[in-house]
Each structure stands twice: as C-alpha cells, then as structure tokens.
Amino acid sequence: MGCGASLAPIEVHAAPPKAEAAGGTKEENHHQAVGDPSSVKADGIGKEEEPSSPPGTIGEDDKQPSLPRNLDEVDAEFIASALRSKGYISVDTRIASLEKIIYGKEKGYLGDKCLLKNITYAPSAPDAPGSIFVKLFPADLVIPVGQCTKLWHMEVNFVTRMLQDLPDSKDFRVPQFYFTHYVAEDGEAPLFVILMEPITAKPYDILRPMSVEHALRAAKDLAILHAPYWGWTHARYRDETDESGLKKFEGCGHIEDPGKKQTLQGVFSMGTNLGLKVFGADGPLSAAELQDFDGYVEFWRFFEADVWPLLQTRWAAVFDRWTSLPAALVHGDLHIENMFCLEDGTNVYLDFQSVNLSPGVRDLAWLVASSLDSEDRRQHERAIVQAYQEALASRGVDYALAQCWEDFVFMKIHGLYAAMLGAGIFAEKSFREKAGMFAVEPSEDAISERRRNCALFSRIVDDLRHSNWPVVLQDLPEDPAP
Template identity: 30%
Template sequence: MGASVVADAADLTPEWLSEALGGTVTAVDRRRVGSGQIGACYRLELEGAEGVPRRLVAKLASEDVAVRSFLASAYRAEVSFYEELAATVAVRTPRCHYAALAEDGATFVLLLDDLFPAAQGDQLTGCTPERAADAVVNLAGLHGPRWCDPALLDLPWLSAVSEDDAAGLGGAFGPAVETFVERFTGRLAERDAGTLRDTAGAIAAWVLARADRFGLVHGDYRLDNLLFPPAPGRGVTAVDWQTLSIGHPARDLAYFLCTSLDPGDRAAHERALVEAYHAALAWYGVKGYDLDTCFEDYRFAALQGPLITVLGCAYGTRTERGDEMFLTMAARSCAAIRELGSLDLI
C-alpha cells in the first residue's frame, strides 16, 4: 500500500490520489453520492497524466466517527473481498484501483471504477424477470468458482456461523421482529406479522442447517446493490460487499428473487430463474448438485428475506423511503415463505 488510509473526503487530494494510483493527478472534483448509512461514497472526476482514470468512486468510512469502530468488521470484509477474493470468482463487480484498511479497522478507502451509465436498481419498484435472470446468472459467478472450497474456512476474517452465533442470532431476531411489527402497526398485514414471528422461532436452527453446502454469501444481494446497464443491455454488476460471509449459497438466490420480484412474477418465473442459476453453477464446474435439490435449497433459503429485512430496519437510520422499502421486502418475502413452504423444510 503506497498511500495511506484517508478518513475524510478532503484528504482525497491530487497528491494523495497520485500516490494511490501510481500516476500523476493534477486536479480532482468530488461529489457525494448515496445515502452513506454505513460509509460515505464520492464520485471523483480526475485530471492528470495518461493512464489515470478520469472517473472513480471513492468509498470511505462513515462520517459519524462514533460508529466507525462498530462497523470495523464490515469494512474489513469489503476491503478483503477486493484484495483477496474478487480475482478468484467470476461475479461482476467494479474494478478496484486501490484498497486500504487502518490497523484498527475503523477507517478504510476503496477507489473503484465508476460504472456510469449503469444505474442502480430500485428495491421499491422491483425488476422484470429478464433483469432478474441477468442478476442470478451473475450471482452464480460468486458461488460457483469457490463452491464448498475448504480454503475459505482458513480466512481469518471470514467465518461460518457457529452454534453460539446461531443462538445469539435467535435471541436478537425475536425482539427485532416484535419491534418491526410494532413500528408498522396498521401497515403490516396480520398474516405477514405471523410469518415473521414463525420465522423468528425457526431462525437459529435454519442458519445452521444444510451446512454441507457452503460458499461465499454476499448477504445483501438485492436491487439497491446492483448496477444495471441501460436497457436492453445485460451485464449487471454487484457492489457493497460489507456483509460478505460463508454460508449456504442459496441464501443469496432466495433473498434476491423473493425481495426483488412482485409475488406474482416470482411465482410464475422462479423455476426458470433457478434453472438459469443452476445451469450457470454447472458451467463453473459445480458437480453432484441436481436441479431439484437446488430448487429445494431455494425454498429452504427464503428465510434470508425476513432476516436481513428486519435486522436492517432495526439497525439502520430511519427514513421514509427506508420504511417503504422494508415493508415491501417483508411483504414479498413473507408471501414467498408461505407459498414455498419454507418453514416446513427446517
């Protein structure tokens, strides 16, 4: 690492960028982008020598200094993904030009390709089955190349869920569900509240189940974390790797399909979409994993939707759009759990 870690956007100077990029930067224009609940993102327009990128996105630690230490594991996961894992998988993600993490993990910096004119998906609006197909094939590029790879278990910053972790999750998720139900009284359907409570009772056993199939799990693979090229182009790109973990790969698949598609579209197209994902896994060399088993894993994994939705609501900064998003995701994922019989598989 030639350049240091920067904790403030004001430190993204031409001098610092020249050292980080290994080329002379003579001027930089910075503009804040995104909501920045976990970190801060800036679009950089650069002037300088030949070979210096003209546009980049810089990701930095949260501007709220008080929360940085609590987010250290998330920062470490994203920096380590780009440094150690991105080149070993086939999922499309922005090219990383520079990555650095402070020793205490509380500050970091990433310089990533700006993928303009690709546009962020919209969790509220949802997406078409065609865009969903693009996203699930890209997701297989994360899972397939490192499918059940024991070397993943040796990475000190990346670990599978233990029994103690599962018990702690179960203890935290139940109260979070009750808080969610209370917050949205009158807006959350009664049957969805019931499904959330049933999910809370099963979550500790669920998170440990089917451990014979494991791999890299993005953890928050949804439309707001995907960049789509202008229609009719294909080639979605995944961003935001702070929630990376080891787990059952179908958790990403179910979370994406069950929270991104209107329930009617999901029910009509989910078999074909799982088939597309499964075919891509086979192309990456995954063997001994038939389509029927994959589809059952998808059904089983649908609890990822309520898990991430409720916890995200509990610990995120409250906004009007966020409330609408969490309600929409909860309704879609609860409908999927009921229709797929997910709780019967635990």
C-alpha cells in the first residue's frame, strides 16, 4: 500500500459499499473532478478554508511532493505532503489514519479515482479536510495519451482562467480544490493529480434520473457560462487574449477550426463501423448477450435504419446548420454524473475536460436527453428550454424562444456523437480485448457500467424519436454529387 510505517493501516475497498451512493457516505456522489496546477480555490460551496498560507501560493521553502503513479501510491504520506505544500496543514502535522475507497469506471473513463475519508491528523488540524476525492491520470487509456493529456489540461485552463473571468463565476458552483499538479517526463505517461472537496448530494445517476427541478436550475445556471461570449465569431474567439496576453480560449475546440469537421465526420464513420460490427444484425453476439446489451442493440438498429442513411448523405448541410447556431463557451459533457444535485435545489458542476466553443443549446440538449426520465423529458423539455432562453435574455442575449427551440432540437445530434464513442469505439475495444463488460466474468463495476449505458442509449433513442429527429435531418439538402 505504500503507507508510512508509523501510520495506521489504510482500509481499501474495491468498490463502494452497497449502502453508499455512487461514492462516499450515503447520499454522497463523487464524479470526475476539476482542478489546476496552482491549486487555485474556485468560488465553490462548503466551508471556506483559511490555511496558514493561501492555496496556490508556494513560498521559497515549499516543495511539490512526488506524485503517485497509481491509486495504490495515494497514501497518507503523499496526501500530507500535498496539503502541506498548499498550506492546509503545518510542516509538523502528519496524517495519522485514513480510509480509501477505490472506484471503477462508474466514475468515468478518463481518470482513476478514489475517496479518502475519516482522515485524522496528528497533531489535530481542525481546518484541514476530513475527506478528499482523488483523481489520477488514467492507467488504462481508452483514447491516445496525447488527446487525454489535452483534456486534462483543458480542465486546468477552465478552472484557473476561464471560470474566474466569468462575470458571475461565484454563481456557477464548483467544488473546492485542495491540490493539483502535473508532471510530464519524456517517454512516459504524464502524472496528473487532483485533490478535491467531496460533495454531499442527492444520489442521482443515469439509472436514477435527475428531477425536473434540478434540470430547470441547470438551464438557468448554463446562462452564466454561455452568455458572456455568446455569438462570437470564430475569428474573435481565436484573437481574444486575457489580461496576461495569453490566448483566452487556447485549447477550446471550435467547429470551424481547421480539420474539425473532418474529424467529427470521422468519429461518426468509425463509431458506426465499429458499433455495427459488434451490435449489428449480423454481429457476433449470442442471444443472451443481445439481451444483456439491449440498449446498445436498440440504439444501433435505430441508427442504422433511420439516421445513418440520411446523415452520411447530408454532411455539408449538417455542418452549415451547426455553424449557423450562436456559439458560446460550453461545458461539453453536461449530464447527471458530471454534476451534484443538492438538497436545497441547487447544483454543483464538475468535469470540465470537454469545455469547448459550440452552440450553447448543445449543453442543454445533452443534459435533457441523458439525465431526465423519458416521460419527464417529454412533458417538461419545452419549459426547460424556455427557462434557459429567459435566463440568457436576462443577461442581455437576444435569442428568440422559437429559434432557441429549433436549435435545441437540432443539437440533439450530440446524443448520437456520445453514442459513437460509448456504444461504438469504446464498446468495440472492450469486445475485442474481451475486457470490462465483455470479460468472461465481468466485475460488478463492469455490469453496472453496462446497465447504465443501456439505459442511456435507450433514452437517446426515445429522445430522437420523440423529436422526429430523422425528419429534421431529412429536411436538410443532400450533398451534391461528387
């Protein structure tokens, strides 16, 4: 375990106890975290810590701790060193004991995660965190290391620079960050560590959809993120600098970036080929496996019959429609497992690896499609869109409700994009390697992942059918003959 000899043993669980909800104590939900290499504390929730020196400021005598390469190396000695380097505990304070709960892919694919709880200090340190959520750069990569590294840096860039520049950043709530640091050595995978505040929240996830109340709150909160840079041109986004003279939106993708449309089209082509290879009518799955993966199968049968014949002949029109929508700074992957729903009706947001410059309604369309019960979505999505439009208007954005609705429906294409990855590229990798969900004896974590994804992909299909999305696609002009 790598624990110091003078410290109490660390209790390690391979998965959260069943009495716990999605990580941590009962009705506590931990997902992927965000952070920054200077440990700048964002305006978040909970107790405002007052360490002996401000987090993020390192004096001449401060020393960055050696970073752990895996979750086994996340031990009391490292945590104490990290907290000490940011001023949360004094130089003579150590961690006497802690418990560690290791999580699997139910917390996402792009990081290895654990919860440290019941942390005790010697001597006592009442202002130091009693529990910490830890996220490391993933050991088992599902995407190339360079791409994954860019996503992690995007989180850093958003929290340290972009979030702080929002006029009402204090109202777009994120967890508090205790420590983050990044090290890259030639020829080796990077080391990246984020220590963040756990949040006590309602136990919602893909299998337990969020309430309409929290969806309405999210729609209003999104206006805080979207409104400040609403409708800027591609050139303006790329030319904008911050007070330090740095490019303000460095690393944020935009549909008009060189090669971006071709890349997006390539993801759809690759995802379709790989997904149908496994889940198509002529695929290799047994009858039992088809039943186990019913949500995947449902998605690919719908996509193959109703969407793909139209989409692959209308790319030019799809991209023209996409680029005509007003862009904004967006979260990029907003769903129930990338946010916390608090008892007071408010939300806390996290996982900013996918922040980009895209139509603002893309965030809303994905949240509504992925995170609401299908019946709630059908009954309330227009009210949610109206709440979003009114929140934008209150911040000076001129965006007619009818146009907002039409754009929202079109951007349900994000659900298809998400399925290209989860039901196509990632799923085929697991099938080919006979790992994860396709292992001979899948773990409880893998079975849970499969069930959650089945529910998600079925929800996407229901959303697109209810919106008559294939008709929206069919109404676009076909590509000219080559």
